[in-house]
Amino acid sequence: MPFVNIPATYTADPGNVWVPKSSFVSSDPFMIVTRVQVSADVVQAGLRYDAYFTAENPRQDFFGRGWWFYYGGEVKGATTRDAYIDNFAFQWTDFAVHVSWGSYQSFIQPRQGPERNNGFFWFEAQ
Numbered sequence: 001m002p003f004v005n006i007p008a009t010y011t012a013d014p015g016n017v018w019v020p021k022s023s024f025v026s027s028d029p030f031m032i033v034t035r036v037q038v039s040a041d042v043v044q045a046g047l048r049y050d051a052y053f054t055a056e057n058p059r060q061d062f063f064g065r066g067w068w069f070y071y072g073g074e075v076k077g078a079t080t081r082d083a084y085i086d087n088f089a090f091q092w093t094d095f096a097v098h099v100s101w102g103s104y105q106s107f108i109q110p111r112q113g114p115e116r117n118n119g120f121f122w123f124e125a126q
Helices: 040-044 104-108
Strands: 004-012 030-038 048-056 067-071 074-078 080-089 094-101 123-125
Touching: 030 040, 030 048, 030 104, 080 094, 094 104
Parallel strands: none
Antiparallel strands: 004 030, 030 094, 048 080, 048 123, 067 074
């Protein structure tokens, strides 16, 4: 019977995708990882997937001390930082899907606000 299982989503150092890392200084390389397990028949069928990653604002409140950014000359509130991976084929039965940035600082760079360096409460992938 075909199946897709996502056993974990975590942050990591891009040098080791398989080992979760829970804290970063601003210069540390930064990655969001989702482990995926599928049955062999999913791979054999040539099925494809899209992945969506989101990092939540620590307060989930962009009107208070949360995040904001400039877009088209205007200040916009932002409760998440999102990344996408589109239209990839399932090639293995146990693998990691990930997005990465050269540093934690470059990950948070687009966001402004007094608490952007305080981190995130959780990450999610779908």
